[in-house]
Amino acid sequence: METKTKRIIPCLDVDHGRVVKGKKFKGLKDIADPIELARKYEQQGADELVFYDITATTEKRGIILDIVKQVQSAITIPLTVGGGIRTVKDIEAVLQAGADKVSINSAAVKNPDLITEAASHFGNNRIVLSIDVKQVGEKEWKIFTDGGSTETELNAIDWAKEGEKRGAGEIVVNCMDEDGVRNGYDIQLTETISNAVDIPVIASGGAGEMEHFKEVFEHGISGALAASVFHYDDIKIPDLKLYLADIHFPADGLLPAIVQDVETKQVLMLAYMNETALKKTIETKEAWFYSRSRQELWHKGATSGNKQLVRGIQYDCDGDAILLQVKRLGPACHTGEESCFFNSLIQGSEGLKEEAVLSQLMTTIKKRRNKQQSRSYTAYLFREGLDKILKKIGEESSEVIIGAKNRNKQEVIWEIADLVYHLLVLMTYLNIDLSDIERELKKRHVKREE
Structure with a gap:
C-alpha cells in the first residue's frame, strides 16, 4: 500500500x-x-x-x-x-x-x-x-x-x-x-x-x-x-x-493556492501557482505565485517586505489545489488588512477560536516586549529581565502543584493559565516561537501513516 x-x-x-x-x-x-x-x-x-x-x-x-x-x-x-x-x-x-x-x-x-x-x-x-x-x-x-x-x-x-x-x-x-x-x-x-x-x-x-x-x-x-x-x-x-506528488496542473497551468497562517490557522489569501512558482516555493521556503494580471512570477513581499515564510505545503485529495502554511512577516492583503478575507456575506461567530488563543497571546506579548516603557505587567517583566521571569515561572508551577493536590479543578485551570502565560513570556524573551515547540513535539511522535 x-x-x-x-x-x-x-x-x-x-x-x-x-x-x-x-x-x-x-x-x-x-x-x-x-x-x-x-x-x-x-x-x-x-x-x-x-x-x-x-x-x-x-x-x-x-x-x-x-x-x-x-x-x-x-x-x-x-x-x-x-x-x-x-x-x-x-x-x-x-x-x-x-x-x-x-x-x-x-x-x-x-x-x-x-x-x-x-x-x-x-x-x-x-x-x-x-x-x-x-x-x-x-x-x-x-x-x-x-x-x-x-x-x-x-x-x-x-x-x-x-x-x-x-x-x-x-x-x-x-x-x-x-x-x-x-x-x-x-x-x-x-x-x-x-x-x-x-x-x-x-x-x-x-x-x-x-x-x-x-x-x-x-x-x-x-x-x-x-x-x-x-x-x-x-x-x-x-x-x-x-x-x-500526485498534483494535476490544469490546462492553463495554474493551481489555486490557499495561504494559511501556520500559528493562528487564519486563512490569509488565495493566489495561483504554476509549476515554476511551486518549485521556487519549495526551494526558497518563501511563497511564490503567478500573477494572472501581470502574466509573470510573483515573489510575495519582494517589494512590500510582507513576505510569507513557508512552513508546510499540502495538496488536496484530487491533487488540484495547494495549501501553504506560512509564517507571515506582515499583512497578507495589499489593503493592509491581515487577511484578504475581511468582507462578510454571513457573519461568523465572534471571538477567537481556542486553538488561536495562544498564538494571539504570543503576538500581544511580543508587542509588549517592544514597548517596555508601558505600564503593562508584561512590559514590566521584560524590564526586570530573565531572573524575574524565571522566578514567576517557579511560583506559578508551585501554585499548579498546590491546586492539583487540593483536587480543585477550577483552581488548577486558573493556575495553569498563569503558568502558560509566563512560559510564553520566557519563550518570547529567548526568541522561541510556538512553531518551534510544535516541531519538536512532532519530531517525538513520528508515526507511519497507513
Missing part, C-alpha cells in the same frame, strides 16, 4: 570530517563538506538528514561530535546520527550534541540489549536500527557488521523483528548489493522486511533515478534514503518532490 508521507532523506557518509561516497561500501571518494551539504539539502526541501561516521566503528573510536554539532546547528530538519555508537552513554552524547535520533548497527548485533536499554532511556522514537544486508546464496539475506566487512549468521528478517521487539522505533535497510550502483532499491528485500514489522522502514542503497523512489514508495516504504544522486545533483530534491 502506498504511503501518504514520502520522506526524502539525503545521507551524509562522513569519513574524518568529509562526506565520501563509494560503491558497495568500497572505493570511497571525497565529495564535500558536510555542513555545506546539510544546508543545501534543507534548502532544497529534504524531510530529514542522516549522518553516518562510517569509519568510527572499524577504527574503534567515538563519533566526531564537533561535526555533528555543526551540522545540527546548520539545519532545522530532523537529524539522525550513527557510527561508532557502542553504549547508552554514547547515545546520550550524540543526542546532547543535537541529534534527533540515533542509529545503531554493529553494536546492536553484538549486544542486542543495547536496543532495549536505549529505547527505555530515550524512547523508541529516538532509536533507529540500521541493518547492513547482503544476499548470501540464492534466497537468504544475512546481516553484516563493521562497515559491511563482517558477515554474521543473523537472518535479516529475523533480526528486524528482534529489533522491533526490543524497542527500535524504525529500521533502515542498507542493501549492500545495490549501494552506489544506481540500479534501484532492492524492493523485494525492503518490502519483505516492511511486511514483517509494524514500525517504519526506510530503504537505502541503489537510487539512480526518480522512478526508483516512486517504485519504493508504491510498496509501502516510509522513507527513501539516498546519497550520490543528490551529492552530484543528478536528482534535485524539489524536482523529486513534484514528481512524487
